[in-house]
Each structure stands twice: as structure tokens, then as C-alpha cells.
Amino acid sequence: xxxxxxxxxxxxxxxxxxxxxxxxxxxxxxxxxxxxxxxxxxxxxxxxxxxxxxxxxxxxxxxxxxxxxxxxxxxxxxxxxxxxxxxxxxxxxxxxxxxxxxxxxxxxxxxxxxxxxxxxxxxxxxxxxxxxxxxxxxxxxxxxxxxxxxxxxxxxxxxxxxxxxxxxxxxxxxxxxxxxxxxxxxxxxxxxxxxxxxxxxxxxxxxxxxxxxxxxxxxxxxxxxxxxxxxxxxxxxxxxxxxxxxxxxxxxxxxxxxxxxxxxxxxxxxxxxxxxxxxxxxxxxxxxxxxxxxxxxxxxxxxx
Numbered sequence: 355x356x357x358x359x360x361x362x363x364x365x366x367x368x369x370x371x372x373x374x375x376x377x378x379x380x381x382x383x384x385x386x387x388x389x390x391x392x393x394x395x396x397x398x399x400x401x402x403x404x405x406x407x408x409x410x411x412x413x414x415x416x417x418x419x420x421x422x423x424x425x426x427x428x429x430x431x432x433x434x435x436x437x438x439x440x441x442x443x444x445x446x447x448x449x450x451x452x453x454x455x456x457x458x459x460x461x462x463x464x465x466x467x468x469x470x471x472x473x474x475x476x477x478x479x480x481x482x483x484x485x486x487x488x489x490x491x492x493x494x495x496x497x498x499x500x501x502x503x504x505x506x507x508x509x510x511x512x513x514x515x516x517x518x519x520x521x522x523x524x525x526x527x528x529x530x531x532x533x534x535x536x537x538x539x540x541x542x543x544x545x546x547x548x549x550x551x552x553x554x555x556x557x558x559x560x561x562x563x564x565x566x567x568x569x570x571x572x573x574x575x576x577x578x579x580x581x582x583x584x585x586x587x588x589x590x591x592x593x594x595x596x597x598x599x600x601x602x603x604x605x606x607x608x609x610x611x612x613x614x615x616x617x618x619x620x621x622x623x624x625x626x627x628x629x630x631x632x633x634x635x636x637x638x639x640x641x642x643x644x645x646x647x648x649x650x651x652x653x654x655x656x657x658x
Contacts (some may be wrong), residue, residue: 356626366507374377374587389545391603393648397539398638399635399637401631401638402631402635403631404627404628404630404631404632405418405419405628405631405634405635406418407628408628409627409628411485418628418629418631418632419632419636421629421632422616422620422632422633425616427616428608428613428616429572429610431610431611431613431615431616432611432613434520434521434611435590435592435612435613437521437588438520438524438525438589438592438612439520439586439590441521441522441524441525441587442524442525442528442529442585442589443582443585443586445525445529445533446529446533446581446582446585447578447581447582448541449529449533449535450533450537450581451540451571451574451578453473453533453537454537454540454541454543454544455570457470457473457537457541458467458541458544458545458570459562470537470538470541472534473533473534473535473537473538474534474535474538475534484527484530484531485527485594485595485598486598488526488527488530489525489598489602492509492511492514492515492516493511493514494508494509494511495510495511511551511603515599515603515607517538517607517608520599520607520611523595523599524592524595524596527595528589528595532585532588538580539577539581540574540577540578540581543573543577544570544573544574547569547570547573551569551573552565552569555568555569575652576652578653579648579649579652580652580654581649582609583644583645583648583649586641586644586645586648587641587643587644587645589614590613590637590640590641591614591616591637592611592612592613592614593612593615595613596608596609596611596612596615597609597618598617600615613633613636613637614637616633617630617633618630619637620633639645
């Protein structure tokens, strides 16, 4: 006897399968939304409330923003973070893409896997641990590269961490810690470029440089924008590096070098929670505005 399946039964099973997938998707999304509200939306709303009120809970308008902006350390901190962001974003946009392209050119299994693993290792260290490693590396008296530091004219730890050197030092630390993960991400994006596109470029006589510049980098544009958006938001919140460096150098680096350090000082040294919340809200507005600008100018959500 031959068993047959009716079209109605098949349609019912498909509907049930789709319903199960829909419920599973809703469960995952619901868990994310709960965490987002608990650790993102509510703290942000709480900070906004504090930013526009005083210690007694009375509405003060923009008074907290004005008072913090008039602090003698505020503009210096803004300048420090701005210079650091320029170094940080340029280093990511240039070196991450270049290293990912070089990694993709290797294409061979063993060498490519080894390099991807080496790139990713520094990212396994927490921010504080990576700074401690670099504190050791930057001290000419104990550093394994002391000869290099001395050849560059640095003979003491204080000379290495002079204020003028800090943006570059923080960029090196951040790049060493965070760039490896982005290199792996860019490498994966390069592998998703259709092979017929690459083959067409080769048939047209494009070498490695022209292929990278005219084919691969344009097709990485959205990934680069995504990287820059997240790097900008993270870089604007610079805190761990200058804070630990300040402690290690007994104040040479300054405990108010960045805006986040200044926020910490307002909240826990001056007991000015409302002023700290005002600076935090300013950082949020700047980061969201920068992200909106990058998205709008790059066509991030445009269909390819």
C-alpha cells in the first residue's frame, strides 16, 4: 500500500514549524530586550533625570551642563579625548583594513590560521590587564624593549608617559587590545565577496593594489563604518588607560585626563552626581550623533 501525504497536511506541518521558529525567535529577542531595558534604557533614563535635576530632585534645566562645562578641566579633557579619537579611528581604518587584506592574500590554511590566532590573543586580556602589560613594556628600566626606548630618547618611565605622548600611547594600547578582533571580522567579510567579482577583476588585469582599492575596500565600506561607529563610542569613554597610568605615575598622567575620568571625579571625589550625569549625557549625545552621521553619510542601511 502506498502512503500519500495530502497537501493540507503538509501545509499544516509547515505552519507548525514556522510557528515554532517564530516562538523561538521571540524568546531570544525577549531575553535581549529585557537585558537592554534593565542595563541600557533604565540607567540612561536615570542619568538623564539626574542631569536635569539638583541634589534635592528639583528641575534645574541645563544648569548642570553649564556648571560642568565651566570647570577648568573640562575643555582640556575634551581636547585630550578628541586628539585620541583622531589617532584611534585613523589607526583602525588604515591598519585594520590593511592587515585584513594582507591576511586574506595569504589564503593558505596554516599561515592564515596562525596569524588570525595571534591577532586575536591580545583581545583575550581585559582592559586593565592590557594596560598593566603596557606599563611594564613602557618602563625602560624593566622593559624587554628597553634598548628601543632608549634609542628613541626615553630613559625613564616619566619621559615615556609625558603628556604629549599620551594620545599615541593610548592608541597603541587600544589598538593592541582591540584591533585583532576587527581584523578577524574584516577577514570574514573579505571571504564573503563573491568569487566571480574577484575573478572579473583578475581578468580585467587588476593587480593586488587595484583589486583592494577598487573592489575589496568599497565592498567592506559598511563593515568599516560599523567598526568606526563602535570604536568612536568606545574611544569617547576613555577611562581605564589614563586612570591606571595616573595611579602608576603618581599623577603625572593626571586623574582628569579624559571626560570619563572627570565624571568619576565629579561623582566620587566632589559628590556631584548631577554634574557627573550631565557629562555622561553629553557623551551619549555626541556618540549617538556621530553614529547617526556615519550611518546617514555612508548609506549603511541601503540595500546592496
